Amino acid sequence: MTASVSSIYSQILDTIASVEPRVADATRQELSDQRESLKLIASENYASLPTLMAMGTWMSDKYAEGTVGHRFYAGCRNIDTVESVAAEHAEALFGADHAYVQPHSGIDANLVAYWAILSHRVESPTLARLQAATVNDLSESDWEALRHEFNAQKVMGMSLDAGGHLTHGFRHNISGKMFQQHSYGTNPDTGLIDYDALRATAKEFRPLIIVAGYSAYPRRVNFALMREIADEVGATLFVDMAHFAGLVAGKVFTGEENPIPYAHIVASTTHKSLRGPRGGFVLATSEYADAVDKGCPMVLGGPLGHVMAAKALAFAEARTPSFQTYAAQVATNAKALAEGLSKRGVRLVTGGTDNHLVLMDVSSFGLTGRQAESALLDAGVVTNRNSVPRDPNGAWYTSGVRIGTPALTTRGFTESDFDEVADLIAQVLANTTPTTTPKGPSKAKYVLADGVADRVHARAQELLSDNPLYPGLEL
Numbered sequence: 130m131t132a133s134v135s136s137i138y139s140q141i142l143d144t145i146a147s148v149e150p151r152v153a154d155a156t157r158q159e160l161s162d163q164r165e166s167l168k169l170i171a172s173e174n175y176a177s178l179p180t181l182m183a184m185g186t187w188m189s190d191k192y193a194e195g196t197v198g199h200r201f202y203a204g205c206r207n208i209d210t211v212e213s214v215a216a217e218h219a220e221a222l223f224g225a226d227h228a229y230v231q232p233h234s235g236i237d238a239n240l241v242a243y244w245a246i247l248s249h250r251v252e253s254p255t256l257a258r259l260q261a262a263t264v265n266d267l268s269e270s271d272w273e274a275l276r277h278e279f280n281a282q283k284v285m286g287m288s289l290d291a292g293g294h295l296t297h298g299f300r301h302n303i304s305g306k307m308f309q310q311h312s313y314g315t316n317p318d319t320g321l322i323d324y325d326a327l328r329a330t331a332k333e334f335r336p337l338i339i340v341a342g343y344s345a346y347p348r349r350v351n352f353a354l355m356r357e358i359a360d361e362v363g364a365t366l367f368v369d370m371a372h373f374a375g376l377v378a379g380k381v382f383t384g385e386e387n388p389i390p391y392a393h394i395v396a397s398t399t400h401k402s403l404r405g406p407r408g409g410f411v412l413a414t415s416e417y418a419d420a421v422d423k424g425c426p427m428v429l430g431g432p433l434g435h436v437m438a439a440k441a442l443a444f445a446e447a448r449t450p451s452f453q454t455y456a457a458q459v460a461t462n463a464k465a466l467a468e469g470l471s472k473r474g475v476r477l478v479t480g481g482t483d484n485h486l487v488l489m490d491v492s493s494f495g496l497t498g499r500q501a502e503s504a505l506l507d508a509g510v511v512t513n514r515n516s517v518p519r520d521p522n523g524a525w526y527t528s529g530v531r532i533g534t535p536a537l538t539t540r541g542f543t544e545s546d547f548d549e550v551a552d553l554i555a556q557v558l559a560n561t562t563p564t565t566t567p568k569g570p571s572k573a574k575y576v577l578a579d580g581v582a583d584r585v586h587a588r589a590q591e592l593l594s595d596n597p598l599y600p601g602l603e604l
């Protein structure tokens with residue numbers, strides 16, 4: 130890092146401050162907060178400075194609805210360039226037939242995938258009429274007609290408490306409204322996906338779409354087997370690799386664990402283990418390519434030129450050997466973290482991990498996920514609470530805390546650092562006591578024993594300063 134990058138960012142912040150100082154202050158503060166906390170949120174990372182810089186430009190100012198070379202606006206040649214460069218890198222990185230890099234987020238990417246599958250596989254006059262509307266514009270009768278024309282199509286995804294995502298058919302998400310849905314869970318004894326049970330459910334339910342992928346499942350998925358099951362029931366296999374795209378890109382997940390050769394459609398975010406800008410993308414076989422390219426205007430507005438520019442950089446970075454080293458270290462570190470926690474008496478869902486995340490069941494400490502999450506935050510350890518399978522505390526308080534290694538691995542943490550992180554987490558959990566109120570035990574309040582937060586915080590700062598974030602960037 131050269132001194133000039135520090136001075137460029139300083140000038141940028143001064144320029145922002147000249148319009149609204151509070152925004153500049155919050156931006157500056159966010160850098161300090163990120164530098165000074167043990168960021169263990171499994172879905173977060175730190176994008177490279179070139180990737181961040183690519184988002185702060187005038188590429189944001191251009192409307193470019195449509196696809197490369199077929200825009201609804203004039204003057205899109207530079208957006209065409211960044212979109213095609215991003216798609217070219219994504220296709221090469223993942224070995225996919227086709228990449229669509231416009232989705233603004235992971236949820237948008239999933240919506241594009243769902244609508245592409247529906248429009249490719251199901252005849253619907255109402256859909257044809259509504260091509261240009263956004264889903265928010267649909268009336269109840271439109272929904273009724275669509276459901277009817279789509280013959281109440283069925284989706285089967287992993288249940289939320291087993292680690293699936295809201296967009297995999299959860300009843301309060303559009304995926305659960307649009308489709309008849311049935312979820313698959315995990316084996317109650319092992320916590321692992323039970324492929325035989327999944328096959329039996331698929332044979333009975335006969336879904337149009339099987340969704341594979343997760344937000345909080347600490348294990349790898351056998352996509353070859355998922356495709357076999359999808360083929361047996363005539364379903365389209367849609368893989369949401371938002372969480373583990375970095376492990377696919379970095380060739381940690383290969384063979385049957387690599388979704389690309391097996392899925393009809395793959396959707397993802399760019400900002401989690403893939404370490405790019407906040408956004409999404411869809412990969413498709415050539416059969417689904419045209420349907421996917423209708424993402425805008427089907428469910429998306431104008432593409433974000435500045436974010437597609439940043440995606441192009443992130444995909445290019447992920448094609449380098451150093452990204453493969455990074456991805457391998459993410460998985461190695463997750464194992465070290467899991468082992469460190471287990472040996473200190475923390476119960477883990479499935480007993481460990483073989484991806485980038487670990488799901489702690491904190492109920493053996495008498496805590497809810499919410500209490501554990503808050504106590505850890507008091508000590509500067511940033512995590513998020515998460516349901517465990519068949520969670521008695523529901524999705525708000527939960528019994529689990531999800532932690533992941535992508536962000537701290539970007540800073541340079543290795544196995545021994547993660548063993549220390551495990552020790553700090555275990556210290557906080559062992560020294561947190563739930564509070565009892567006059568109404569009974571609280572699911573939110575707790576007491577963290579004196580001195581623990583300071584001790585953990587101090588050790589965390591040492592680990593963090595040995596592994597600086599954006600070294601050389603001084604603000």
Ligand code: PLP
Binds near residue numbers: 237
């Ligand atoms: N899919 C999965 C599996 C996720 O975990 C997430 C985010 O947490 C998403 C989709 C949605 O991503 P975004 O927040 O970018 O919309």
